[in-house]
Amino acid sequence: MTPTRPRFGARLAAAMSAHGPLCVGIDPHPALLAAWGLPDDADGLRRFALTTLEAVAGRVAAVKPQSALFERHGSRGVAVLEEVVAAGRGTGTLVVVDAKRGDIGSTMAAYADAYLRDGSPLAGDALTVSPFLGVGSLAPAVEAAAATGRGLFVLALTSNPEGASVQHAVAPDGRSVAAGVAAYAATRNAAELAAATADDGRAGAPRVDGRDGVVALGSVGLVVGATVGDAAARTGVDLAAVRGPLLAPGVGAQGAGPAELAAVFAGARGAVLASSSRGVLAAGPAVPALREAAARAAGEAAAALA
Numbered sequence: 001m002t003p004t005r006p007r008f009g010a011r012l013a014a015a016m017s018a019h020g021p022l023c024v025g026i027d028p029h030p031a032l033l034a035a036w037g038l039p040d041d042a043d044g045l046r047r048f049a050l051t052t053l054e055a056v057a058g059r060v061a062a063v064k065p066q067s068a069l070f071e072r073h074g075s076r077g078v079a080v081l082e083e084v085v086a087a088g089r090g091t092g093t094l095v096v097v098d099a100k101r102g103d104i105g106s107t108m109a110a111y112a113d114a115y116l117r118d119g120s121p122l123a124g125d126a127l128t129v130s131p132f133l134g135v136g137s138l139a140p141a142v143e144a145a146a147a148t149g150r151g152l153f154v155l156a157l158t159s160n161p162e163g164a165s166v167q168h169a170v171a172p173d174g175r176s177v178a179a180g181v182a183a184y185a186a187t188r189n190a191a192e193l194a195a196a197t198a199d200d201g202r203a204g205a206p207r208v209d210g211r212d213g214v215v216a217l218g219s220v221g222l223v224v225g226a227t228v229g230d231a232a233a234r235t236g237v238d239l240a241a242v243r244g245p246l247l248a249p250g251v252g253a254q255g256a257g258p259a260e261l262a263a264v265f266a267g268a269r270g271a272v273l274a275s276s277s278r279g280v281l282a283a284g285p286a287v288p289a290l291r292e293a294a295a296r297a298a299g300e301a302a303a304a305l306a
């Protein structure tokens with residue numbers, strides 16, 4: 001099937017090449033709203049998120065609104081999330097909706113409709129998903145993303161210390177859970193890139209061969225926290241073999257910095273999209289200060305991942 005827009009992997013690789021490997025999280029925590037002098041209500045969320053967009057859109061590769069912090073305010077908060085997704089898409093900056101959805105396949109199809117279907121008000125450019133009901137349960141989302149040129153970021157090695165108890169566990173096939181997730185993404189990305197390579201000669205098709213100086217990425221990314229140390233090696237996750245984007249939260253407020261980024265992703269640095277929320281947002285509410293914080297974080301990530 002021909003996607004309705006260029007592949008997410010190609011669009012993200014081009015955005016990282018143009019703006020550096022940073023995603024700014026839009027996480028309107030109550031404490032940040034207070035620090036910005038905003039009310040903890042839908043209007044506060046709107047002003048917080050639109051100010052952040054004004055500061056960083058067109059200057060970073062992606063933004064990542066955190067759905068939970070909008071859901072706190074019920075339907076009014078979700079309406080603001082829809083407004084933020086639309087505004088983000090309007091700027092051309094890629095929008096990763098961080099909702100970490102995961103369910104049995106038939107319900108996953110409904111989540112795919114909500115977050116990955118053309119015309120859905122909650123559909124950005126990519127969605128975070130949870131594979132812990134079995135990675136195969138994500139198939140409806142994988143298909144919907146492929147059909148519409150959208151992407152997924154599948155949780156693999158999360159930034160929180162509790163994640164290891166599940167993700168490092170060894171599955172019946174002898175692999176760690178995280179390695180199984182990574183292998184699934186690698187298989188999907190290999191197929192996507194092979195098909196895209198076959199299209200390379202056609203007018204307008206994004207290149208995948210690196211000849212335009214952009215790293216070739218598939219559209220099924222992983223989430224690998226910048227805080228996980230040598231967990232990839234210990235769990236048998238081959239980050240380079242994934243050939244998809246690696247979203248790396250944990251930068252800034254959770255303690256990871258350039259040294260951790262460089263160490264965790266050695267061998268796959270060109271695929272990494274470092275993600276920082278509070279580390280950038282704490283500089284607000286002034287737009288120039290937010291812009292400077294994002295530029296600093298992007299510069300540090302670029303240097304660490306060069």
Ligand SMILES: O=C(O)c1cc(=O)[nH]c(=O)n1[C@@H]1O[C@H](COP(=O)(O)O)[C@@H](O)[C@H]1O
Nearest residue numbers: 066128158159223225249253254276277278
């Ligand atoms: O999927 C995510 O983005 C994510 C995965 C993960 O392993 N750890 C993690 O922190 N996140 C999200 O990334 C953001 C981190 O925020 P800061 O710690 O403020 O930079 C939050 O929205 C988290 O929900």
